[in-house]
Amino acid sequence: MKLLTTLILLYILATGCANIQSPPGGAGDTLAPNVEYTEPLDRTINFNEDKVIIGFDEYMNRGKVLENLRITPEVKMEFDWSATDLNIKFTEPLQPNTTYAINIGTEYTDYYNNAPKKGFSMIFSTGEKLDSGSISGLLSAADTKGKYLFLYKEKEGIYPDMTTAQPDYFVNTGSSGEFQFVALKPGNYRLLAIDDKFQNRIYDDQVDSYGTALNDVTLTEDSLQVSGINIHIGAKSDYQGPQLISASSQYSGIANLLFDENLDRSTIVKENFKLTSTNGEVPIIGIGTNTKTSSELLIAFDANYAGKELEIKVTNISDSTGNKIQDTASSFKFLVDSTYNRTDFVISSTNLNDSTQKNVSPFFNIIPEKPIFRVKFSKIPDVKSLINSAYLESEGEKIELTLSSENLLDYNFKSENPIKENAEYTLVFDTKGIVDIWGLGLVKDTLYRTKFKTNFAPKYSKIGGDVTATNDCNGNILIRAINTSDNSKYKTTAVDGKWSFEKVTAGSFVFEVFCDENKNGEYDFGKVIPFEYREKYSKSKPYTVNENWEYNEIKLVLDE
Template identity: 25%
Template structure:
């Protein structure tokens, strides 16, 4: 009995020893991969940085086979290596020891060549802190260090973690050719590319999602400079770049066509459509009875209206005359260059030819109505030059809507302008500025409204009372827009502290500008030259290569503080040179 117990104890002891050895090896393995700092203490908010390099920045006649970089703290090693690059490109491999990174070059440097080794900003320490700026080490295999430099700043919600790619001025397609120089922007959006040969370049901001040093259309967000990128002796040019969403090159498709109510066909599409690109003349409808085929004896029906569904941006509603008697309707788009488009200008496609949808003989006429209005009853602080937006469930005849709308102040009728935005979206704008601190009344008698088929709207009267802003509690901003290179027109936007737009004005040429009736608060100014007269900022394009419009964010005075009854004067906005 004693011998048996001793054997069991010995077996358990050996098992514990073996388990301990295995756990030690596992922990050591993970420790070598990404060692963790000790825990405890206050929250760490200090960003990591490179505190030592085995090669002095700006070194000449360099022929080393490896370079060592020491970090200030433990970091995510994999992301550091992923954001490590050297330009011009040369193959290398990496090894870690604690907080030190060893970079071993797999072949000799080219003769008389300046290199830039960069560690990007797309990594963190174990507290989640990112470096403020990218690290760049410059050195040359020859006796001269190229001294050209290009710098700038990226803007936009997608600018974070973007790279700046630099190519020769006559470079090939960036979707197949890697850049000769690149860097990653810092957390403040700024970038610097140093040690460049003097000359001209092509430059793009790329959010390189696949980390392949290529521009992947439809995947990577991108930004363009507003002019030729140049690098001269004793000259450092600043380039501002607005980063836009990935370019959508996929055309929207028609998924289905169905009859949803008497006199209305619904066309379901694969993505959101531009409401301004939809018109009734783009569509062909043919009525089919039970005894007739579509191809021979069908009666052509001209749509009375076509518009984007106000409650579903991916569908088109087509209205037609309800006097047609049909068991089904065939739908087809005209082969026209002016077809409906998505938000990026891609045309709606349908390769199926005629689509037939059955008509429900019991379908009733759907009563249209006003489904949304941008003002609430008893609103206080309505802008003196504001407008009221209405959304209808169906197409509205603009003349009927004008007759049904009444804006008044007491017994006085206020003239208004009715603006037809999309057929279902209509704006009511007073013909002149309203009076300060005054109550107004808006009424819309929808009983007089009809859609394109002649169907009356829901019989109701919408009434809203609102009070205008008190100008005694408002301020103003005025200044001068300066531009040494452009001729206009210009669009100037005033943004609140939360980045929402407070006001926007157009001026035909450089010179004085003014914002009036501005509530107290802190604001920033943005401006761009609307060179293509589109009314919107143009980001440019990579393929084909098109420059962006010039812009500036922020006045020379920085943030503008507006106070009640005060006019902030002397504001200067200066657009950068191209």
């Protein structure tokens, strides 16, 4: 009997395993997936079931499908897969006389990561008719993938509070930024574009980046489809100034400052920082910023304060949105480290030599109006030892260069007077007396002499034209010109419908035009608290600007 039972079990296992099928296709499968059928059919009315089936024509990446599936209005549901069929079971009653829409965007894939050629959508109604209203448009952002559009319906003349209420409808956007809401009833709707950080479908103030639309959308029985809506995502709201959260010392003569957010770099100047000891003020040699983030600063000062307690006080600095530092979070005491930085002191970025007529760019920016020699050190130099260490020679004439710094390691030597085009010069850089703030000289101190010619200076152009607004602009019309060839940017305000830029580099340009209603000089993406619509905005077609060009016939239109 035991032997017979064992044979029966083996037979069942063998035949059962034989019925298990692997996904069709293989490594060479490149066909896009499709939806073969749905239950119920698309556009069904009087729907009274608690289940929907979406049948695909092949095995799917199930996680990707569920990530991209949305149903509006939102309803609680559970998912189950049966081979290539997705079973959706509603776990709460559907609303009566309501049209539901199921959408799956274009970001999902099949088992072999093939994406569909288009997204999937279907609608069905629990009543006797289908709501056919729709709102569509384009989201603009640095990266639109994974962002959301929230849609709120006006109820009894009031829109829901976006900080506490979830939207009536929502869709997420793919890499194209296109969005569409379907199966909408007639009524008034408000849009919000959002980077929903917590994925809670609630606007979280000072957490979520967002943007509002130019106005609300009204759907009527005579006008149920509204398209072409442009909306942009800006930065998150910020009402508080930066805070100094720590100050420390890694080496004698160096203080490391850390703020809770990025600072406006234009406010990072020595006048806004005060360093004191018990005996009085300590002179600040210089301030350096991290190239990637302006929330981290280095303060250089006299290295003879090793082992002493100092206090740093910060005033008048702002964050990137203009909020000034708070008095209660602007000072910090720290103990100066006793260690001197004894690592080798070298010039880490320069290629000066004696080759004739050599272009030393990027260390020398040969623009006749503003010749600049740039040098980078491995450690912080004593600024006093850099003064008069570099100058130009030409036809027996010595041209003095003034010193400035971009940060604690990068320094510029600049001629205050224009130099001649198509002329030969010698750059002299004497490093013999240069020392770091700890008194150590360069590992290799020498006299550099580099010859170059100024026969390749960039040629500037002058551009301008007219700007008109198709609707009233209750503010200034601002034009922002972006050279996409070299990423240079220019901004001006139109006067009596005219605008111009006196000096731009050559390249391919696009022009952004916006109505600066609050006259703050910046484009505003709108507000949630209190609610405000975004400012009117248009973007031009590309224009080509050539060298030494003067063209004043560019016509721009603010068409919102």
